[in-house]
Amino acid sequence: MTDAPTLFVLTGAGISAESGLGTFRDKGGIWSKFDPMKLATPEAFAADPTHVHAFYNARRQNLLAAAPNPAHAALARLEAALEEAGGRLHLVTQNIDDLHERAGSRRVIHMHGELLKARCLHCEEVVETRVDLSTAQACGACGRAGGMRPHVVWFGEIPLFMDEIETALLEADLFVAIGTSGSVYPAAGYVGLARRAGIPTHEINLEPSDNAHLFDGADYGPASEAVPVFVERMLAELREG
Ligand code: OAD
Numbered sequence: 658m659t660d661a662p663t664l665f666v667l668t669g670a671g672i673s674a675e676s677g678l679g680t681f682r683d684k685g686g687i688w689s690k691f692d693p694m695k696l697a698t699p700e701a702f703a704a705d706p707t708h709v710h711a712f713y714n715a716r717r718q719n720l721l722a723a724a725p726n727p728a729h730a731a732l733a734r735l736e737a738a739l740e741e742a743g744g745r746l747h748l749v750t751q752n753i754d755d756l757h758e759r760a761g762s763r764r765v766i767h768m769h770g771e772l773l774k775a776r777c778l779h780c781e782e783v784v785e786t787r788v789d790l791s792t793a794q795a796c797g798a799c800g801r802a803g804g805m806r807p808h809v810v811w812f813g814e815i816p817l818f819m820d821e822i823e824t825a826l827l828e829a830d831l832f833v834a835i836g837t838s839g840s841v842y843p844a845a846g847y848v849g850l851a852r853r854a855g856i857p858t859h860e861i862n863l864e865p866s867d868n869a870h871l872f873d874g875a876d877y878g879p880a881s882e883a884v885p886v887f888v889e890r891m892l893a894e895l896r897e898g
Contacts, residue, residue: 661744661895665829666732667847668750668757671836671862675881676723678716678754682838697811706792706806713807714789717772720754721787728835728884729760735888736762742895747825749818751837751844753809766825768816768844774808777801783808816843827854833887835861836880839868848872861887 670680681688691712695701702709736746748765750757753772757765775786782798795802810816826832832851839845848871851858860872861883869875876883 660898661739661742662830663745663747663828664735664739664831664833664891665747665749665826665847665851665856666833666835667837667844668732668748668752668835669837669844670752671838672728672750672880672884673723673726673752673754673756674836674863675726675728675879676754676756678719678723678752678756680836680838682840693812697809698813699811700813702806702811706803709807710790710792713772713809717787717789720772723754723756725756725760726881728880729756729762731885731888732757733761733763735891736764738892738895744895747829749822749825749844751841753807766818766822768810768818768822770807770809770817772807772809775805776808778804778806780804819843822847823850826850826856829856832856832858833861834858834866834868834872835884837862837866839866859887 674680679687696709696712732748739746748757748762750765750767751769753770755773773785773787774783775790776783777796777799779801780796780799782796784797790805790807792803794805796804826847832848834848845868848858848868852871858872860866860869860875862877863879864877876887
């Protein structure tokens with residue numbers, strides 16, 4: 658089949674909520690309990706790296722104890738089916754967890770970095786890590802201590818893979834946003850970019866997001882239920898050609 662579509666899927670914290678990883682802006686969300694300006698900025702890390710490490714170390718331990726849910730699994734099935742049919746799924750996530758990969762997604766673009774990676778501020782080397790980070794830790798590449806930071810994007814920093822993401826978005830036949838409040842740019846602007854390019858847009862979220870008015874279609878409900886239903890619909894359309 659040659660007319661299988663190319664999908665661009667943007668995911669946010671809502672897709673991992675039912676795996677036990679907190680969202681940010683919901684009632685009781687991470688940023689209602691912690692001040693992001695004291696934890697998720699380069700200035701905060703420079704001022705109190707031990708405090709920042711403790712926050713991300715706890716989140717890393719949570720992640721290692723968590724498992725993907727049916728929403729992650731459904732997107733992995735969709736990626737495989739689209740590729741088999743000659744189409745493509747571009748999966749871009751704002752999440753720093755690895756639940757898409759663990760569910761079987763093969764190509765995931767982490768625009769806000771990855772919790773299971775650390776980066777040395779002295780030499781920029783990026784390494785995988787499953788253990789707690791500390792200021793005492795020396796970089797395996799340059800040997801200097803004190804520079805290991807979580808390889809995540811903080812407020813005031815530029816998200817990763819911006820050019821690649823925009824190119825992928827503009828070749829899509831359908832833009833889908835899942836579990837994101839639509840309040841953090843540049844990701845929040847992608848639905849507008851898709852619309853301007855004439856690409857149909859669809860939202861899957863627990864409730865209408867801040868950008869709900871920009872979507873042509875929507876499914877509202879918990880991601881673990883709504884995403885598999887959406888994927889089954891896409892797979893049925895694929896089978897029908
Ligand atoms: P938010 O916490 O802002 O939004 C999560 C969205 O998921 C909300 O719209 C919820 O309604 C929805 N939601 C919650 N539970 C859900 C469920 N079970 N099923 C489906 N949807 C559900 O998270 P993001 O939009 O991902 O950045 O936040 C974007 C960025 O802000 C994050 O990547 C992070 C944060 O600050 C950085 O740390 C740089």
